[in-house]
Amino acid sequence: MALLSVREATKRFGGLLANEAISFDVEEGELLAVIGPNGAGKTTLFNVISGAYPPTSGSIHFDGRDITGASPHGVAHAGLVRTYQLVQLFKNLTVAENVEIGSHRVTRGGVFSALFRPHWMQQQEKSVSVGARELLRFVGLEAQADDPADTLPYGRQRLLEVARALAARPRLLLLDEPAAGLNTQETEALAEVISRIHLGGTTVILIEHDMSLVMKIAQRIVVLDFGKKIAEGAPDEIKSHPDVIAAYLGGTEILDA
Amino acid sequence: MTSHAITSTEPTSVGWRSALPIAAVAVVAAYGLMSSDYVVTVLGFAFIYAIFCTGLNFFMGYTGQASFGQSAFAAIGGYGSAILCTDYGWEPLLALIATMAISGVVAAVVGYPTLRLRGHYLAMATFALGLIAYEITIEWTSLTQGYMGYAGIPPLGLGGFELATLKQQFIAIVVMALIGVGVASRLRQSRFGRALASIAGSELAARALGVDIARYKLVAFVIAALYASAAGSLFAHFVGFISPEIYGTSMVIQSFAMLYLGGIGTTWGPMLGAVIVSVLPEALRGLKEMQDIAYTAILIFILIFAPRGLAGLTVLFRRARRPALGKA
Numbered sequence: 407m408a409l410l411s412v413r414e415a416t417k418r419f420g421g422l423l424a425n426e427a428i429s430f431d432v433e434e435g436e437l438l439a440v441i442g443p444n445g446a447g448k449t450t451l452f453n454v455i456s457g458a459y460p461p462t463s464g465s466i467h468f469d470g471r472d473i474t475g476a477s478p479h480g481v482a483h484a485g486l487v488r489t490y491q492l493v494q495l496f497k498n499l500t501v502a503e504n505v506e507i508g509s510h511r512v513t514r515g516g517v518f519s520a521l522f523r524p525h526w527m528q529q530q531e532k533s534v535s536v537g538a539r540e541l542l543r544f545v546g547l548e549a550q551a552d553d554p555a556d557t558l559p560y561g562r563q564r565l566l567e568v569a570r571a572l573a574a575r576p577r578l579l580l581l582d583e584p585a586a587g588l589n590t591q592e593t594e595a596l597a598e599v600i601s602r603i604h605l606g607g608t609t610v611i612l613i614e615h616d617m618s619l620v621m622k623i624a625q626r627i628v629v630l631d632f633g634k635k636i637a638e639g640a641p642d643e644i645k646s647h648p649d650v651i652a653a654y655l656g657g658t659e660i661l662d663a
Numbered sequence: 664m665t666s667h668a669i670t671s672t673e674p675t676s677v678g679w680r681s682a683l684p685i686a687a688v689a690v691v692a693a694y695g696l697m698s699s700d701y702v703v704t705v706l707g708f709a710f711i712y713a714i715f716c717t718g719l720n721f722f723m724g725y726t727g728q729a730s731f732g733q734s735a736f737a738a739i740g741g742y743g744s745a746i747l748c749t750d751y752g753w754e755p756l757l758a759l760i761a762t763m764a765i766s767g768v769v770a771a772v773v774g775y776p777t778l779r780l781r782g783h784y785l786a787m788a789t790f791a792l793g794l795i796a797y798e799i800t801i802e803w804t805s806l807t808q809g810y811m812g813y814a815g816i817p818p819l820g821l822g823g824f825e826l827a828t829l830k831q832q833f834i835a836i837v838v839m840a841l842i843g844v845g846v847a848s849r850l851r852q853s854r855f856g857r858a859l860a861s862i863a864g865s866e867l868a869a870r871a872l873g874v875d876i877a878r879y880k881l882v883a884f885v886i887a888a889l890y891a892s893a894a895g896s897l898f899a900h901f902v903g904f905i906s907p908e909i910y911g912t913s914m915v916i917q918s919f920a921m922l923y924l925g926g927i928g929t930t931w932g933p934m935l936g937a938v939i940v941s942v943l944p945e946a947l948r949g950l951k952e953m954q955d956i957a958y959t960a961i962l963i964f965i966l967i968f969a970p971r972g973l974a975g976l977t978v979l980f981r982r983a984r985r986p987a988l989g990k991a
Binding site: 483497508 | 846849850852853854855856857858860861863864865867868869870871872873874875876882886928
């Protein structure tokens with residue numbers, strides 16, 4: 407059974423049909439990219455999947471459960487963790503603390519355990535801190551662990567956001583344009599990190615404008631245009647798909663890649 | 664064996680960082696105990712405010728939300744303790760705990776709908792809460808005795824043992840303030856504290872990581888109310904008399920000055936700010952008519968040069984030191 411199953415997802419904002427009956431499946435362990443021109447409805451689709459707003463109609467199933475209309479934190483708790491197009495870091499905290507917060511989903515304890523510090527809580531705190539350092543090493547930020555997050559250059563803030571999402575040990579990671587605003591080198595570094603996440607067994611859905619990135623790492627691609635799914639397939643099929651080429655104005659962007 | 668392993672991995676700098684403020688509090692308290700009752704009263708107010716501000720810091724500092732109505736919970740604590748102890752002969756310490764429980768319940772009930780609001784709207788709604796509490800203390804005269812206030816409130820004590828002198832009460836207040844800071848520090852350094860910090864940092868990101876924002880905001884609000892209530896009760900016992908003005912808007916403004924001056928979101932900042940803002944006007948008393956001008960000038964000066972508060976300065980020092988070490 408598919409890990410994520412989107413069925414006829416439709417999202418209407420007044421007169422605007424942002425998503426129209428979009429259906430696709432994501433299998434466990436897959437790396438799927440969602441592409442499309444600006445305004446095609448990609449981020450809306452992410453928001454519908456991650457619970458930011460409910461779909462007007464249609465359903466979302468994750469891990470066999472119906473998560474249609476569930477709250478964002480509920481969706482995250484189920485194991486579907488997302489990042490945002492605009493970096494959303496906890497700026498006043500250190501790089502390591504940012505990642506430690508990411509472990510919220512996979513840890514437990516509230517006010518009383520914080521106050522009385524039972525043994526399991528101390529062990530948990532240790533593993534949270536050790537785990538955060540490991541993830542920072544994984545994305546290459548271990549040297550900046552104790553710096554305030556807002557002093558990182560933009561490209562590294564992106565990596566930090568990914569590391570923080572990984573601390574939640576997602577079963578499905580949604581990355582919303584992670585390469586936006588990055589230079590070529592930074593994009594390379596990011597692509598490499600995403601590939602390693604995928605190799606580590608995490609299922610990934612990626613929204614991306616950077617075609618070279620998508621063609622290089624995605625196993626399968628869903629193409630949206632004007633809120634509809636116009637194509638779905640392997641990168642090579644998508645490159646030569648006539649509708650996709652038309653959507654991208656003659657397809658220069660794709661042919662260049 | 665295991666406990667040894669845990670203590671040894673704890674960075675020693677943490678111990679240092681809390682030892683210094685505790686020593687400073689001990690020095691201030693000792694100075695108070697060797698001085699007149701007047702000085703003890705001023706310092707007593709300072710540490711009562713320290714408790715109030717440490718609580719407010721949960722909501723405004725750690726969680727990044729605005730509350731202009733925390734005085735309402737101080738009023739519940741103060742009037743609750745006054746009524747229970749004078750009219751019903753309750754033990755002061757029991758009354759303090761009972762009114763904290765009442766404040767916590769009221770905060771949960773009021774906070775549940777109110778905390779859906781954000782930013783200015785939340786500030787307005789909580790401000791209204793403070794005004795409503797103030798009106799109640801004035802108008803509900805059969806309960807609160809209105810403008811006349813409540814007199815003859817017994818000093819703090821338990822089971823017939825009474826802290827008869829001002830200085831004994833002062834020690835109890837300082838100890839409670841230190842416990843308050845200790846609790847705050849423990850809660851901040853935990854999964855719970857990190858969840859609060861994530862809300863202050865970015866609600867979008869917090870939500871995406873599975874943090875139930877509404878729930879954590881409410882818990883922070885309730886904790887702030889518990890501290891405010893305890894501070895209100897302590898004030899009633901320390902002074903022996905309360906009236907509506909004590910828990911009015913000036914309390915809110917005063918606590919904001921303390922929070923921002925001391926360092927909002929830091930562990931010791933609220934207490935530091937409370938002591939400075941309370942003591943400064945007294946220290947400037949010799950300036951006579953220039954007193955207010957000098958006082959506000961100093962506050963503005965501190966906020967310009969230490970925008971993150973005095974406790975925030977330690978972060979600056981730490982940051983400034985690191986590059987130097989890097990070069991060496």
